[in-house]
Amino acid sequence: MTDTFHSAQPIYYQLAERIHRQILRGELKPGDKLPSVREMGIQSNVNPNTVQRTYRELEGMKIVYTKRGQGTFVTEDQDILNQMRERLKQKEISQFVHGMHEMGYTDEEIESGLKAFLRRRKGEQSE
Amino acid sequence: MIKLDNVSKKFMTKYALRDVNLELTNGKIIGLVGENGSGKSTTLKLIAGLIRPSQGMITINGVQAHRQIASQVSYLSELDEYYGFYNVGQTIDFFATQFPDFSRDKAEQIRSFMQLERNAKLKHLSKGNRGRLKIVLTLSRDVPVILMDEPLSGLDPMVRDSIVKSLISFIDLEKQVVLITTHEVREVEMILDEVIAIKDGQIIGHHNVDQLRAEKNMGIVEWMAEAYE
Numbered sequence: 001m002t003d004t005f006h007s008a009q010p011i012y013y014q015l016a017e018r019i020h021r022q023i024l025r026g027e028l029k030p031g032d033k034l035p036s037v038r039e040m041g042i043q044s045n046v047n048p049n050t051v052q053r054t055y056r057e058l059e060g061m062k063i064v065y066t067k068r069g070q071g072t073f074v075t076e077d078q079d080i081l082n083q084m085r086e087r088l089k090q091k092e093i094s095q096f097v098h099g100m101h102e103m104g105y106t107d108e109e110i111e112s113g114l115k116a117f118l119r120r121r122k123g124e125q126s127e
Numbered sequence: 128m129i130k131l132d133n134v135s136k137k138f139m140t141k142y143a144l145r146d147v148n149l150e151l152t153n154g155k156i157i158g159l160v161g162e163n164g165s166g167k168s169t170t171l172k173l174i175a176g177l178i179r180p181s182q183g184m185i186t187i188n189g190v191q192a193h194r195q196i197a198s199q200v201s202y203l204s205e206l207d208e209y210y211g212f213y214n215v216g217q218t219i220d221f222f223a224t225q226f227p228d229f230s231r232d233k234a235e236q237i238r239s240f241m242q243l244e245r246n247a248k249l250k251h252l253s254k255g256n257r258g259r260l261k262i263v264l265t266l267s268r269d270v271p272v273i274l275m276d277e278p279l280s281g282l283d284p285m286v287r288d289s290i291v292k293s294l295i296s297f298i299d300l301e302k303q304v305v306l307i308t309t310h311e312v313r314e315v316e317m318i319l320d321e322v323i324a325i326k327d328g329q330i331i332g333h334h335n336v337d338q339l340r341a342e343k344n345m346g347i348v349e350w351m352a353e354a355y356e
Contacts, residue, residue: 007346010337011317041295045288047156047318048300050337 011046012053018044019058020088023074023081030076034064128152129174129272129304134183136169136328143169144328147183153271154300156318159308160351161325167308168205170325171274174306175202187272198228203265205276207257209249215260216245222264234267237297241289255286262290266297272304279311287314294318316347324354331355 005014022028034040037055041048055072058064062080066072075081100110129151136144144166151157159167172178173185176196185192187199209218219238223229238245241259252260258278265273279287295318298305309315316336324332332354339345345353 005317007340007349008344010340012337013341038296041318042292045291045295045317047320048295049154049156049320050317053337 005046012050012057015040015044015046015051015054016057019054020063020084023063024085024088028074030074030078030081032074033070034072034074036071128188129306130184130186131170131173132184132186134173134180134185136166136173136178137181142328144173144180147328147330149323149330149333151304151306151321153302153304155320156294156298156300156305156307157321157323158312158315158319158347159306159323159325160310160312160347161308162355165325166328167325168276169328171202171276171306171308174272175200175274177202197226199270200272200274201265201268201270203261203273203275203278205280207261209257209260211248211250214246214248215243215252218249218260219245219263219267222267226268228269230267230269233269233297234263237263237266237293240293240296255282258282258286259289262293266293271302273298273306275305275307277308277310279309279314287311291315291318312347312351319347322347322350324351326355 005011019028019034028034034055035043037048037051040046040051044051055064055066059066059072061084062077063075063084064072065075097110105113129149131147131149134144134147135142147166147170159170161167169178173180174187174192176192176194179193187196190196190199210221213221215238219231219234223231223234241256241263243256243259243263247256249257249260258281262278265275265278278290282290291314294305307315307319319336321333321335322339323330332350334350336347339347339350343350
């Protein structure tokens with residue numbers, strides 16, 4: 001099925017985010033080979049030029065590396081993967097907090113609300 | 128590279144295109160969008176050398192467009208202009224005799240990707256499969272310029288998806304430039320490098336799609352809504 005991208009952000013950026021998440025979830029493991037540019041284009045219905053740009057950006061962030069004639073691979077450098085994990089966490093939190101602030105919640109309300117939510121979930125899961 | 132230099136086209140007294148300047152570089156898929164009658168098909172026909180400009184100059188890799196520019200250009204018409212008594216295989220073979228750059232290997236690959244039977248008669252093909260066959264014939268040529276006039280129009284979502292995927296799979300972006308006219312903007316948005324909007328025969332915008340998203344936080348549809356106001 002065709003993947004959907006939203007229109008507010010560049011496609012290459014959204015595709016990079018998607019690959020980040022695949023790495024975090026362990027669907028792509030350190031040292032795994034990424035699909036070729038064309039394969040990735042077909043999988044996600046995206047222009048190969050865009051995929052190329054995504055891979056270039058990821059390479060710039062050292063999250064992937066290219067072996068000449070062999071393809072693009074996920075880095076095995078755990079430090080970089082940890083940094084990426086931390087960065088995505090910060091980003092997600094900052095979006096959440098921004099949204100809550102926009103709706104007028106105070107820091108205290110956010111904190112207590114989040115704690116209560118997590119406690120409740122834990123309870124539900126252990127039942 | 129395709130270049131339109133101050134191009135106008137008049138049909139009788141009515142301007143179909145007026146003072147159009149465009150530069151389209153290789154290695155890109157470019158969408159030409161606009162309302163019916165805005166001049167999209169006229170632009171494609173001018174580049175294909177099927178009609179001549181009333182004013183101005185069109186060049187393809189430095190050569191002026193004329194009737195024989197067909198050796199540089201693969202053109203998909205919005206009309207169905209094939210022989211109903213041929214089957215799919217005969218139509219492919221016929222095309223191979225018409226264009227020296229036609230690759231039978233590539234045609235076979237795309238035909239099987241599109242799941243078309245070689246011995247299916249054209250007059251019995253569904254509209255969707257006729258649309259797919261047009262893609263086979265257009266993309267099998269090894270030419271620098273591919274022009275597609277409404278390749279998705281009137282086709283169901285499955286067929287449209289197979290056409291979009293075939294563009295990703297079989298176009299050689301190292302050396303080809305593709306110009307597509309379409310109303311199905313959302314469907315092709317992900318595969319476009321650039322978008323050009325045309326209104327009443329004039330270019331009202333020409334953007335890199337990802338830049339549009341990065342700078343204006345807008346997809347093509349939102350941008351068009353703004354541009355056409």
